[in-house]
Amino acid sequence: MAGLSALRLLTAAFLLAITTAFLRLLYVLPSTSRRRRNPRAKSPRTLPSHMVVVLGSGGHTAEMMSLLRNIDPKRYKHRTYILSSGDSFSSSKAFEIEKRIQSRYTNSQSQTTLAGQEDQVTGVWDIKVVPRARKIHQPLYTAPFSSLWCLIGCCRVLYETARDSKVSPLKYPDVIVTNGPATAVMVIIAATVLKYLAIAPLWKMKTVYVESWARVKTLSLSGKVLLELGVCDRFVVQWEALAKVLNGNGGDKRVDCKGFLVE
Secondary structure (H helix, E strand, C coil): HHHHHHHHHHHHHHHHHHHHHHHHHHHHHHCCCCCCCCCCCHHHHHHHCCEEEEEECCCHHHHHHHHHCCCCCCCEEEEEEECCCCCHHHHHHHHHHHHHHHHHCCCCHHHHHCCCCCCCCEEEEEEEEEECCCCCCCCCHHHHHHHHHHHHHHHHHHHHHCCCCCCCCCCCCCHHHHHHHHHHHHHHHHHHHHHHCCCCCCCCCCCEECCCCCEEEEEEEEHHHHHCCCCEEEECCCCHHHHHHHHCCCCCCCCEECCCCCC
């Protein structure tokens, strides 16, 4: 009888732990919870903010350059660019993005700051590198292991970003913006994990996913994964027809459509 009672107690404890973990997940996910703001904070437009931008290679980075063309560096005083290891293309493009942003607030483009250099007007920007989730021609059976390593790297980088924040020490980024590279999935999941474990506040690291302009009728693989997981605070598509397909006729609005965001 004592053994049976112990088994029932363990079963009840296990079910309680599973239920608590599930409810915590529902509480954290943007798709199943109300959007939260820091109750002690002023209006976000009156405070300097920290933005994280996830860069991919090729077309993703080209579109991101266009998406960020009107970013105000006076508001986003700290801008962090996350890219995959070995992606020298995106590293050079991060500097070009900053050159465009800062040229609108300085007298000449020659005054563009380098990564890590702080300016009184345009703030500071830096680059963080994470492991690749999957390399080109990498066998599929090894992808889960490299993806897990990438996820761990993303958690570490987000913590380092908070530690090195120029807005406030140990302050996690206010927003994460991405438009679809595979690394973006891991970065957004990492942000969710940090919130789930109560390492980061729920009102920090708001995630904005902008689907590629090239996706007219269907989502990219990254978009499909993120939409199904429900981990994005804002999911934006650029074609109205695609928005209608994804939103359907139901009352729940899964995605937003703001028209063409790239030029």
